[in-house]
Amino acid sequence: xxxxxxxLDEAYRQYxxxxxxxxxLLPSGVPGVYGLSGLFEGIIEAFERYVTRMGAHxxxxxxxxxxxxxxxxxxxxxxxxxxxxxMGSVHSFVGKEKDHLKLVQKKEAGEGWAESLTPTDxxxxxxxxxxxxxxxxNSTLPDEGRVVxxxxxxxxxxxxxxxxxxxxxRQREYVMLGTAEQAPAHRDYWxxxxxxxxxxxxxxxxxxxxxxPFFGRGGRVMAATQKEQALKYELVAxxxxxxxxxxxxxxxxHLDHFGREFNIKTADGQPAHTACIGFGLERIxxxxxxxxxxDPNAWPVDVRSxxxx
Amino acid sequence: MIIQSVRExxxxxxxxxxxxxxxxxxxxLYHAGLTSLATVGLMLALEEEFDxxxxxxxxxxxxxxxxxSIVDAIEALQD
Numbered sequence: 307x308x309x310x311x312x313x314l315d316e317a318y319r320q321y322x323x324x325x326x327x328x329x330x331l332l333p334s335g336v337p338g339v340y341g342l343s344g345l346f347e348g349i350i351e352a353f354e355r356y357v358t359r360m361g362a363h364x365x366x367x368x369x370x371x372x373x374x375x376x377x378x379x380x381x382x383x384x385x386x387x388x389x390x391x392x393m394g395s396v397h398s399f400v401g402k403e404k405d406h407l408k409l410v411q412k413k414e415a416g417e418g419w420a421e422s423l424t425p426t427d428x429x430x431x432x433x434x435x436x437x438x439x440x441x442x443x444n445s446t447l448p449d450e451g452r453v454v455x456x457x458x459x460x461x462x463x464x465x466x467x468x469x470x471x472x473x474x475x476r477q478r479e480y481v482m483l484g485t486a487e488q489a490p491a492h493r494d495y496w497x498x499x500x501x502x503x504x505x506x507x508x509x510x511x512x513x514x515x516x517x518x519p520f521f522g523r524g525g526r527v528m529a530a531t532q533k534e535q536a537l538k539y540e541l542v543a544x545x546x547x548x549x550x551x552x553x554x555x556x557x558x559x560h561l562d563h564f565g566r567e568f569n570i571k572t573a574d575g576q577p578a579h580t581a582c583i584g585f586g587l588e589r590i591x592x593x594x595x596x597x598x599x600x601d602p603n604a605w606p607v608d609v610r611s612x613x614x615x
Numbered sequence: 616m617i618i619q620s621v622r623e624x625x626x627x628x629x630x631x632x633x634x635x636x637x638x639x640x641x642x643x644l645y646h647a648g649l650t651s652l653a654t655v656g657l658m659l660a661l662e663e664e665f666d667x668x669x670x671x672x673x674x675x676x677x678x679x680x681x682x683x684s685i686v687d688a689i690e691a692l693q694d
Contacts, residue, residue, distance in 0.1 A: 387652055524655030526674040531651040534676050 314550055315467055321546040321596070322469040328600045337465040338473035342588070349591045349602060350476070352613040354457070357478050357585060360503055366455035366480060371437035373430055373459040373474070379440040380429040382567050388520050388528065394430030394461040397423035430461035434477040435564075435582055442483065443568040447578055451484025453492070457587075469592060470545045470552045476587040481580060483565070485572045489579035490559050496583030497539050497557040504555065508609050509543045509593050516540040516553065537561070543593045554589040558582055620664055621685050628656040640683040645676065654679050661685065667692040 325331040332341030342350075374396070380386070385393060397420070399409060405422070412419035431437055434456045442452075456479040464471060482492035497513055504511045516538045517529035532538055537560075540553035558581060564570070565578030572578050598605040602615055609615075618640070625644070626635055632648030649657070657679060662668055667689060669678065678688045 384652060387655075523669075523671075523674065524658055526671060527654050527658060527676075527679070528651040530675040531654070 314547060317547045318466070318468040322467060325469055325592075325595070330595065330600065331469060336473070337467060338471055340469075340472065345602065346591055346595075349594060349613075349615075350587045352615055353585070353587060353590055353594075354478055356503070356613055358455075360499065361455060361480055364453045364480070366453040368455045369438065369441075371431065371434075371456070371458050373461065374428040375431045375437050376440070377425070377427050377429055379437070382440070383432075383436055384563070384567075385432055385436075388525065389432065389462075389518070391521050392432060392462045392464060392519070394432075394463060396426045396428045396430065398426050400424040430474075431458055432462060433460055434458040434479045434584065435481045435580070438481060439564045439568045439570065439580075442570050444570075446571045446575075447483055447573060449573045451482055451488045451572075451578075454481045454483070455479070456481060468546060468552075470589050472588055475589070478585045478587055479582050481582040483570060483578045483580050485574075485576065486562070486579045489581035493539075493557050493559050493581035493583070497541075500555050500557060500583050500585070501541055504541060504543070504590070506608075506612055507594060508597055508606060509554070509590075510597075511541045511543045511554065512551075513539045513557075514542055516556065543597075545589065545592050545596050552589060552593070553586070554593050555583065555585045557584070617665075617686050617689055618682065621661070621682055621689070624657065624660045624664060625682070628660050629653055638682065640686075641681050644679065644681055649679070651676075661689065665689050665693065 322331070326333055330343050330346045332343070334340060399406065399422070401409070401422075409419050409422050412422065437458070438454060438456060457476060459474055459476055461474050463473060465473060480492075480496060482489050484492070501511055501513055515533055515536050517532045518538065520526070520528040538556060538558045541555040541557075542551035543554050545552040545554075560580045560582075562577040562579050564580050570578040594605075594609075598609060602610070605615070622635060625631065629635070629644065629647075629649055630653045631638075631644070638644070638647055654676075658669060658674075669688065669692070673688055678684055
């Protein structure tokens with residue numbers, strides 16, 4: 307179905323206002339950047355524990371990274387070639403007192419002070435698994451591969467009135483590094499398990515073949531290629547709109563893209579393949595609030611029980 | 616000759632793992648190591664060289680899958 311932007315924007319604004327009025331989202335003045343209430347955060351925490359329980363049988367390695375990535379590592383991910391418009395680069399002031407004075411004068415005059423800043427050694431993390439690969443560079447995987455449990459705030463520069471399209475949000479992931487057979491098997495397993503997990507919470511999810519929002523016209527070739535190869539699936543559900551569904555999780559194969567770049571090898575010396583399931587924690591919470599209402603005490607008993615609320 | 620220019624652009628943009636001299640006109644460029652990222656560079660270089668613009672309907676793996684299909688696409692756009 308083709309919806310006009312106006313109709314969709316209205317649906318987004320309306321649902322965002324409901325969330326703000328209920329105190330669940332605290333607006334920051336910037337589209338897509340919110341504070342979250344204790345109730346909202348409590349649902350995220352409960353869902354995370356659910357993910358932990360559902361992945362425990364894989365005995366994943368647990369690693370947590372800050373939402374920053376070294377600039378050098380960032381450049382090795384091809385993100386700048388594929389998603390330049392989404393990146394977040396951290397800049398700071400590097401200068402002497404005179405430069406500082408000029409900076410403050412510019413600020414007070416309402417001029418472009420940010421142009422005087424200098425890029426630091428770090429970038430904002432665009433996907434939860436990006437900081438992992440550099441730490442595994444030049445390594446050889448065990449026969450069974452490695453499964454890693456990750457969670458991080460990730461940044462994407464895409465301001466939007468859609469409360470589900472946040473500029474900074476959390477991804478919880480199970481990443482698999484293994485052979486050309488192990489990685490897609492992980493993806494397929496988690497696509498099904500993820501669908502079952504979310505369906506059990508009462509969400510109307512369905513898997514769809516998807517593509518990443520690659521930049522520009524060249525990006526259309528990449529998107530078409532990604533779809534033709536069915537590398538990315540999203541689990542979509544209604545949030546602000548029942549017609550335009552929102553991806554709340556995705557399960558993807560990266561082929562040997564990261565294995566080659568970071569020289570991660572399988573036990574038999576081939577470039578490692580990687581794959582992941584990513585749960586969008588804020589979006590899943592929004593989908594639950596939309597489906598079951600703003601009061602978790604009134605949610606269906608089986609959903610409360612699964613989330614141990 | 617279109618085909619000669621296409622071969623030259625593939626040499627600079629294709630980042631192929633198989634030498635271009637070993638590829639026939641109908642050889643699968645993706646089997647020869649063409650990545651989707653390299654396809655973007657290839658597409659932009661072809662547009663520049665031939666003063667064309669690939670429409671959205673042509674922005675797929677099929678268009679850039681072989682030397683033959685690239686030449687066909689350029690000829691169709693130049694008509």
